Amino acid sequence: MAVQYIYPEYEVVRNHDRCIVCRVCERQCANEVHEYLADSNRMAADDSKCVNCHRCVALCPTRALKIVKTDHTFKENANWSGKAITEIYKQAENGGVLLSSMGNPENYPVYFDKILLNASQVTNPSIDPLREPMETRVFLGAKPENIERDENGRLKNNLPPQLQLSMPVMFSAMSYGSISYNAHESLARAAAELGILYNTGEGGLHENLYKYGKNTIVQVASGRFGVHKTYLNSGAAIEIKMGQGAKPGIGGHLPGAKIVGDISKTRMIPEGTDAISPAPHHDIYSIEDLRQLVYSLKEATGYTKPVIVKIAAVHNVAAIASGIARSGADIIAIDGFRGGTGAAPTRIRDHVGIPIELALASVDKRLREEGIRRNVSIVVGGSIRSSADVVKAIALGADCVYIGTAALIALGCHLCRSCHTGKCNWGIATQREDLVKRLNPELGYRRLVNLMTAWKHEIKEMMGGMGINSIEALKGNRLMLRGVGLNEKELEILGIKHAGE
Amino acid sequence: MREGMFRNVSGCAISGIFSRSGRRFSGKLIIDSITVMHERSNGLGGGFAGYGIYPEYKDFYAFHIFYEDRIAKKECEEFLEEHFDIINLSKIPTRKVPQITNEPLIWRYFVAPLPTKLADSQLDEREFVVRCVIRINTAIDGAYVFSSGKNMGVFKAMGYPEDVGRFYRLEEYEGYCFTAHGRYPTNTPGWWGGAHPFALLDYSVVHNGEISSYDANRRCIEMYGYKCTLQTDTEVITYIIDYLHRKKGLTLKEICSVIAAPFWSTIERKPQKEREELEYLRSAFDTLLVTGPFSIIVGFEGGMMALNDRLKLRSMVVGEKDDMVYVASEEAAIRVVQNDLDRVWAPKGGEGVIITLENGES
Numbered sequence: 001m002a003v004q005y006i007y008p009e010y011e012v013v014r015n016h017d018r019c020i021v022c023r024v025c026e027r028q029c030a031n032e033v034h035e036y037l038a039d040s041n042r043m044a045a046d047d048s049k050c051v052n053c054h055r056c057v058a059l060c061p062t063r064a065l066k067i068v069k070t071d072h073t074f075k076e077n078a079n080w081s082g083k084a085i086t087e088i089y090k091q092a093e094n095g096g097v098l099l100s101s102m103g104n105p106e107n108y109p110v111y112f113d114k115i116l117l118n119a120s121q122v123t124n125p126s127i128d129p130l131r132e133p134m135e136t137r138v139f140l141g142a143k144p145e146n147i148e149r150d151e152n153g154r155l156k157n158n159l160p161p162q163l164q165l166s167m168p169v170m171f172s173a174m175s176y177g178s179i180s181y182n183a184h185e186s187l188a189r190a191a192a193e194l195g196i197l198y199n200t201g202e203g204g205l206h207e208n209l210y211k212y213g214k215n216t217i218v219q220v221a222s223g224r225f226g227v228h229k230t231y232l233n234s235g236a237a238i239e240i241k242m243g244q245g246a247k248p249g250i251g252g253h254l255p256g257a258k259i260v261g262d263i264s265k266t267r268m269i270p271e272g273t274d275a276i277s278p279a280p281h282h283d284i285y286s287i288e289d290l291r292q293l294v295y296s297l298k299e300a301t302g303y304t305k306p307v308i309v310k311i312a313a314v315h316n317v318a319a320i321a322s323g324i325a326r327s328g329a330d331i332i333a334i335d336g337f338r339g340g341t342g343a344a345p346t347r348i349r350d351h352v353g354i355p356i357e358l359a360l361a362s363v364d365k366r367l368r369e370e371g372i373r374r375n376v377s378i379v380v381g382g383s384i385r386s387s388a389d390v391v392k393a394i395a396l397g398a399d400c401v402y403i404g405t406a407a408l409i410a411l412g413c414h415l416c417r418s419c420h421t422g423k424c425n426w427g428i429a430t431q432r433e434d435l436v437k438r439l440n441p442e443l444g445y446r447r448l449v450n451l452m453t454a455w456k457h458e459i460k461e462m463m464g465g466m467g468i469n470s471i472e473a474l475k476g477n478r479l480m481l482r483g484v485g486l487n488e489k490e491l492e493i494l495g496i497k498h499a500g501e
Numbered sequence: 502m503r504e505g506m507f508r509n510v511s512g513c514a515i516s517g518i519f520s521r522s523g524r525r526f527s528g529k530l531i532i533d534s535i536t537v538m539h540e541r542s543n544g545l546g547g548g549f550a551g552y553g554i555y556p557e558y559k560d561f562y563a564f565h566i567f568y569e570d571r572i573a574k575k576e577c578e579e580f581l582e583e584h585f586d587i588i589n590l591s592k593i594p595t596r597k598v599p600q601i602t603n604e605p606l607i608w609r610y611f612v613a614p615l616p617t618k619l620a621d622s623q624l625d626e627r628e629f630v631v632r633c634v635i636r637i638n639t640a641i642d643g644a645y646v647f648s649s650g651k652n653m654g655v656f657k658a659m660g661y662p663e664d665v666g667r668f669y670r671l672e673e674y675e676g677y678c679f680t681a682h683g684r685y686p687t688n689t690p691g692w693w694g695g696a697h698p699f700a701l702l703d704y705s706v707v708h709n710g711e712i713s714s715y716d717a718n719r720r721c722i723e724m725y726g727y728k729c730t731l732q733t734d735t736e737v738i739t740y741i742i743d744y745l746h747r748k749k750g751l752t753l754k755e756i757c758s759v760i761a762a763p764f765w766s767t768i769e770r771k772p773q774k775e776r777e778e779l780e781y782l783r784s785a786f787d788t789l790l791v792t793g794p795f796s797i798i799v800g801f802e803g804g805m806m807a808l809n810d811r812l813k814l815r816s817m818v819v820g821e822k823d824d825m826v827y828v829a830s831e832e833a834a835i836r837v838v839q840n841d842l843d844r845v846w847a848p849k850g851g852e853g854v855i856i857t858l859e860n861g862e863s
Contacts, residue, residue, distance in 0.1 A: 124794050467793045467794075479715060
């Protein structure tokens, strides 16, 4: 047997006193970790295959299983971490680019966790959302420069197309292909019930889901998969994906193995061919080209739908956003470096891009300085983990947030970050029929509705505490925020004061 | 530390008296009204606005200016001479009152923009005046224009409002409308400019409350050339009203539906046309919604508007007697000047009470 450089990261611990050898773990694990030993009538596990997704743990009827991090260790080294060493072993072995999934897990600052919210005391009253109306409805889209009146002096509705949402949260782009049909259906139905929107991602839209069109954002990305006139007109808005927080500067790659059946049909590419989205849009090499695509899409849809331009948060994000705001876009979506993905080169995911909090603060400020903030709405994602993050993002200046990872977690994702293997035991990031079946859209959509309902309650509580009874009064209201443990420069960029000031 | 360097939260008393027929009455009446509400202020600011008080100069902008010293006055007067015809200038008459001390130099100028300067600027006359006022207030150290409308004037100081009224000899002025403010700030403002009313052109605002939307409103309005140098609610509300009324051409009623917008649940119950209009206003001007407690009285040429926040978190009462309309934080402040009222009521949250001269002229 060859030398094995890599010791498994996790160990499957089985309490044999509790194990009844029902073999459910064996059947549930697509990674084939568990094995039945007939001779001894016992279960065994191959730790090296375990991705720590908790599927077996969650299904074990006697709670006989748990997964622990191995205590096997390298000699301590403050420079060469076990992770760094292991990655070199892997690359020395296969000569390939390291792949990862979901958002950047590394130890960079999380600014949301260094920002605190205000509450009313004495000089103005806090408001109890259980007793008083508390409004979370938002409209996304450009606002008119001037009012217009008809011949009777009545105000004319000269608003460009707007998206109406019951709360400032939407489900972000995750393609049919990267996630399963059942995951897509769960998102679509939840969005419809909640009065918000979900996003097709770049894999087109399955014909069964056209009926959720008014709660759908249809995406146009560099691969143009699944894009046709009916598709564009089936949604409430169109999103041009220029970039993604998890992998700024590079495109996408859905392996041919996943391009089967309806996915091939929806993407309009032959079965078994790799779906490769180029890094740039090859018809957009500059800002003036973007403007042409924005207007092409508006022409195709009769100027009835807002156009979103989604970019990754990179160093020059404020200037880029300012350019987009002058290019006919109605909404800018900015995706932070913590944003999730179904697959990305590890080095890109972990080392490219900037935190969404800083990107948002500087974009909002720049657009205001230039007097064009009302030309566009701002949506941010990557990553929003709780209702508190939502409130902080709105107060920093966002109109709305996108959630992707949080929605998947609600559907059962355990953040094992192995989506790129296509063997998601939870039926989310997989196209294997037996696995997809595990996610019941009826239950999945309900869990998403529950999560958003809970967040909405929490958002209202926090707003009420601040004496704010409508979400628009929170938008860009940075006096409601204070930083803790941030330096002068960070505070300056965030445009907030330090706690105690 | 002085106001403008920190955010100063205030409780307050407000009062307003208006003659619909345009009959001019003495400023004594408004002093009597605001005096009753002594307990609602703490001696750290009081002030008045009077409309129709300068009929002999009604075609000229009346600038009331605080100077900290003669250097500031000289610099400011040079600026004024460069941009305006100065028709008349004088000290604003005051009397010594023991309670009012540390007064700055207080001057009044009746001016008209120089036609050549105005033409060069390519601005309309009122915008030209606004820009000049903002320029003086932000660029000339120690000079502060606190009143800049036609046929109206603001009088304010550190102190209780009744003392401020006596200091400015307000009883000697006659107008068709007066508003008053007694302030209860949580911090000392440090200078007279922080007192209220806050005014720009003929718009003046007296306000009681602490708005929770302050920074959202401030950051929105500052996109349009305004500078919130005082960091007070009153300042930002005045700018919002100026922006929506003068620059965007909304009616006062429409402005009420923006800054104290009805709840969505209320809007949905309205007839279709009204519903569409209200939806439009809330969506188009979303970040100018003002939340948190406030009651305000807005004075303007030929009219007065009283408005409460959408939840009515501050008291405000309106009374009517013949052609006279009274608005105050407390009914007592109305009764003390007119006990025999035809009608008295507390307007609902977000329900603007708009009073204008019957003949439409001032």
